[in-house]
Amino acid sequence: MLDINLLRNDFDNVSANLLNKKVKLDKDYFISLEAKRKSLQIKTEELQAKRNSVSKQIGILKSKGEDVSLVMTEVSKLGDELKNLELELNQVQNELTNWMYNLPNILHESVPNGMNENDNVEVRRYGTPRTFDFTICDHVDLGYSINKELDFESAAKISGSRFVVLKNQIAKLHRALAQFMLDTHINNHGYTEVYVPYMVNRASVYGTCQLPKFEEDLFKLKHNDEDMYLIPTAEVPLTNLVANSILHMDELPLKFVAHSPCFRSEAGSYGRDTRGMIRMHQFDKVEMVQIVKPEQSFQVLEEMTNHAENILKMLELPYRVVLLCSGDTSFSSAKTYDLEVWIPSQNTYREISSCSNMTDFQSRSMQARYKNTLGKNELVHTLNGSGLAVGRTLVAVLENYQNTDGSITIPLALRPYMNNQTVIRKL
Template sequence: MLDPNQLRKDLPSVVKALGIRGVSFDIERFGQLEARRKSLQVETEALQARRNAVSKLIGQLKSRGEDASKEMAESQEIPVRLKQLELDLSSVQGELGEWLMTLPNLPHDSVPQGASSDDNIEMRRWLPSHVQADANGNPQPFSFEPKDHVSLGEPLGLDFETARKLSGARFMMLRGPMARLHRGLAQFMLDLQTTEHGYEECYTPYIVNSSTLFGTGQLPKFKDDMFWVTKGGQDAEPNLDDQGNVIASEDLYLISTSEITLAGSFRDTIIPAQDLPVKLTAHTPCFRSEAGSGGRDTRGMIRQHQFDKVEMVQVVHPESSYDALEEMVGHAEAVLQRLGVPYRVVLLCGGDMGFGATKTYDLEVWLPAQNTWREISSVSNCEAFQARRMQARYRADKGKPEYLHTLNGSGLAVGRALVAVLENYQQQDGSVIIPEVLRPYMGGATSLTC
């Protein structure tokens, strides 16, 4: 959520920054809400002061034996008016809060202007030593016509037909060595992030409540992109807390990324500054309805309703969050370099960034069959945007709690990494060489063959 104080103190810069993202800000509406809020607060403070003064006056009158009936009557009217002011102020603040929940984060000064991915800026690219580049700096074509991952994978255990029978379109089933390679990729990523990059491995819920999703920014804007779980009807068991007390129920949703659970675990917490940074990773399935993406990437594994991801989350002191962003990009790059697949790093423009991000780098892997780069990881700094919504704070030795900065990144999307391995390591006979780093997870096998 945007900082209300920044809106009040420097509205023009907020309006300009949102414009870089292609978002218009209703200045008139904000002005009306702010004027109403200020008026109610001023009246409330004045009435509270009057209440104290009347109370004091009543005591003085009574001590002198004088009539205080008029003041007593006024003292009884004041609480009624204060209660109404409280309700009115709560209504205005609620309307303002709900509106701010729909506004994206402000882009960092280094984020380029632009409306789409066409305006993103390539920062660097990396090719394995055995891969040559063409005149455009792209990996040179194979000496044979490369197959896409679907044609390669189906004889090796990539089974879309059974998944379609079980669940419908945009699901997959993996069998035999293909399933093992998928698992090996996830294990390799977790091992790398935990043993070399200092992340703590976590196992998190796959179903979360709406409060968690509001905190991390998926709700209310992206409700249609989520799969939600309908709980039982009249005969459903009541929702109980740890002490057995009935508590209000919330809608439940399948996670679209474990960023939700890893970052959300800091909701309503205050962390000692000396415990920062906190670095967490998790391998989970992710569920996305892909609303509005009809017709896009319908073939294969690129855009699925269910997919796996190894996620990285860092919770850091605000002064170090941009150093942490660069570090996390390096952690994602390390996975691709160990796998030996070509990739490039792209800085996203304002119009292409995610809702909660203030700065984002995408890692795009080379897919020979498509002759193009495709996103495999997105690493973002959200600054205090999520922390403000979650009330996630840190406290130094002295002073009041301050908002943390949160960062998240894919390290990596497992299915897309599988696609990259299949296509970049394919052989003319349809077999696929297994990258050396994955062979320990494959029982020492060096290739996938039909």
């Protein structure tokens, strides 16, 4: 959530910034609601103060054994008026915070302006897409001809569309990828491994700001009359680890990494990426999260992007780094780099990781703070990045490492995780 004081003091600048995210703020609405809130709050607190002091007087008078009936009748009249005021104030405040929760994060000055993904800026490239001297297959055909180890048919039968069943060598390759990614981030990049719940409560999804705006993207469950949500990314449980806490300066930065399934309803993406396992309701991801001091967050974003890139480098997959333009930067993010891996069958780069600096946007809703050098409580900055999406990495490996005979060469980095197997082929 944005800082409401930013709007009170500098509405026009905030408004101009958010316009780049294609969000138009209603100034009149905000100003009138704020005015209403202010007068109501002042009146309410005045009455509360009066009630408090009179009640205190009653206590003092009674202890002296004096008569209190006169004061009692005076204060008892306050009751109804106060109750109504409190109710009204509550409504106005709810409306205001609700409105606030629907405003996106402010963009960093280094983010280029643009409408959509066409305006994103390529920052750098790694590797050269391989030239094939035979007709290539996409991962669906490859997986089918390798003993149906990539099995969409079975998944459709037992669950529906946008699910996949992996078997035997490909299932093992999928597992190897996740293990390899985890180990690399733990051993080379200094992250702490965390195992997290795959269902979280409502407060957690509010904490990382997926709610209230993106409810329809989530899978929702009922448990004991309470809403539970399947995590759309491990970012939610990992980041909420520091919700409602005050951290010590020396604890920062916190670096968490988790491997988890992710669940997304993909509402509104009908017809997009229907073939293959690019867009699934359930996919695995290795997620990095960092909790850092505000002044370091943009430096850390560069580092975290490098951490994700290292996985692709070690797998020797061609990719490029893209700085998202204003219109393509997500709701909670101030700045985002996407990593796009080369997908031969589509003859293009496809998103495989997204690294974002959420600045204090999430920490404000989570109340995640640290005691700074002045001894003041200050909101931390939170960052997250995929390191990487395991399913899409599997796609990339299958397609980039395919051979004329339909077999797949296993990347060197993964062989230790595959009993030193070198090739996946039809058995």
